[in-house]
Amino acid sequence: MSVTVEETSTRLTIRDRVAEMGQRVLEGGQISRDEALELVNIESNADIMDLLAWANRIREHYKGNKIHLCSIVNAKAGACSENCSFCSQSAAFQTGSPRYGFVDPEPVKEAMSEAKDNSVTAVGLVAAWRGLKEGPMLDEVCDRIREMKENGKSRPDASLGLIESQEVADRLKEAGLSCYGHNLESSRRFFPEHCTTHTFEDRLKTIRFLKNAGISICSGGIIGMGEEREDRVDLAMEIREIDANVVPVNILNPIPGTPLENQEPLPPMEILKTIAVFRFILPQKEIMIAGGRTVNLRDMQSMVFTAGASALMVGNYLTTLNQPVEKDLQMLRDLGLDPDWDNDFADQLGGGSCGSKCGSEEKPVEAAVTA
Numbered sequence: 581m582s583v584t585v586e587e588t589s590t591r592l593t594i595r596d597r598v599a600e601m602g603q604r605v606l607e608g609g610q611i612s613r614d615e616a617l618e619l620v621n622i623e624s625n626a627d628i629m630d631l632l633a634w635a636n637r638i639r640e641h642y643k644g645n646k647i648h649l650c651s652i653v654n655a656k657a658g659a660c661s662e663n664c665s666f667c668s669q670s671a672a673f674q675t676g677s678p679r680y681g682f683v684d685p686e687p688v689k690e691a692m693s694e695a696k697d698n699s700v701t702a703v704g705l706v707a708a709w710r711g712l713k714e715g716p717m718l719d720e721v722c723d724r725i726r727e728m729k730e731n732g733k734s735r736p737d738a739s740l741g742l743i744e745s746q747e748v749a750d751r752l753k754e755a756g757l758s759c760y761g762h763n764l765e766s767s768r769r770f771f772p773e774h775c776t777t778h779t780f781e782d783r784l785k786t787i788r789f790l791k792n793a794g795i796s797i798c799s800g801g802i803i804g805m806g807e808e809r810e811d812r813v814d815l816a817m818e819i820r821e822i823d824a825n826v827v828p829v830n831i832l833n834p835i836p837g838t839p840l841e842n843q844e845p846l847p848p849m850e851i852l853k854t855i856a857v858f859r860f861i862l863p864q865k866e867i868m869i870a871g872g873r874t875v876n877l878r879d880m881q882s883m884v885f886t887a888g889a890s891a892l893m894v895g896n897y898l899t900t901l902n903q904p905v906e907k908d909l910q911m912l913r914d915l916g917l918d919p920d921w922d923n924d925f926a927d928q929l930g931g932g933s934c935g936s937k938c939g940s941e942e943k944p945v946e947a948a949v950t951a
């Protein structure tokens with residue numbers, strides 16, 4: 581099919597705009613919300629490929645060839661009181677997801693040992709419940725964190741839901757936690773569409789307690805829940821505002837029994853474009869591809885790094901399986917990328933560390949990671 585002069589001219593204009601923004605970000609500048617909307621609304625594959633190339637340059641400039649790997653250990657599964665519509669672990673939905681109480685020390689030790697063998701930077705202790713309060717469960721959590729810190733080479737992280745007092749955040753810090761995962765999930769506008777048992781503000785409040793305690797933040801969200809492109813941009817802008825260190829991007833994998841079971845999947849190019857726009861907005865952060873990677877991207881998984889991702893959730897997820905870690909490590913080697921062992925986020929201006937919602941290949945993780 582022939583391309584008209586007008587189409588060619590428009591394409592060059594988009595290409596020039598992408599290059600101008602990309603160069604600015606490389607030089608330490610920022611893009612505005614309106615500019616991010618320009619990028620996320622790019623439609624043609626040729627222009628999206630230009631966008632990816634710039635996102636790749638930005639990733640290389642700020643991250644080199646290092647890739648941060650995270651894994652999770654599911655400390656408590658199912659029967660969650662909250663009603664996040666993407667999550668198989670909510671008690672509100674019939675999903676057949678496993679249910680068990682807080683795990684003993686042994687499985688956590690095993691997860692740390694496996695992580696060490698696979699060059700995994702951080703292991704997140706994840707629990708499916710509303711949140712963590714003062715009491716015997718907090719004591720138990722702190723014990724697990726101390727054991728993880730003593731036993732493993734990987735950094736112990738946690739994703740344990742809402743925190744409603746400074747005391748709880750301080751106790752986690754004292755136990756040795758350096759990074760907590762707590763996703764914002766989506767934009768402030770879209771949040772009530774997928775959860776009504778707690779609010780976007782509850783999540784921001786949790787993050788404030790953690791930051792006051794000196795704990796780094798891992799916070800991202802889930803795309804493909806029926807939100808608009810504008811919501812994805814607004815999520816990234818909120819994350820820029822809270823200065824999260826690790827930014828998990830989960831892609832909805834509709835779980836039967838949840839309200840989103842029939843949600844139309846996002847096309848792979850739309851997913852890659854979103855990752856690239858996140859890299860433009862959050863040039864120095866660890867953008868981590870987490871739940872839903874395999875099922876949504878299939879053979880295009882390796883392109884997440886070209887799109888600007890600098891981190892990957894590996895290993896099995898909370899209630900579903902991911903591709904084997906060996907396959908992910910081979911993919912990194914083939915791309916000339918290295919797992920980044922000792923990532924302390926020193927390359928980020930804001931400082932901090934990771935958290936938990938970090939990856940999950942499939943839906944449940946997204947939930948737990950979100951917890």
Ligand code: SF4
Nearest residue numbers: 660664667708947951
């Ligand atoms: S995402 Fe977390 S808080 Fe929401 S239902 Fe699932 S486990 Fe509960």
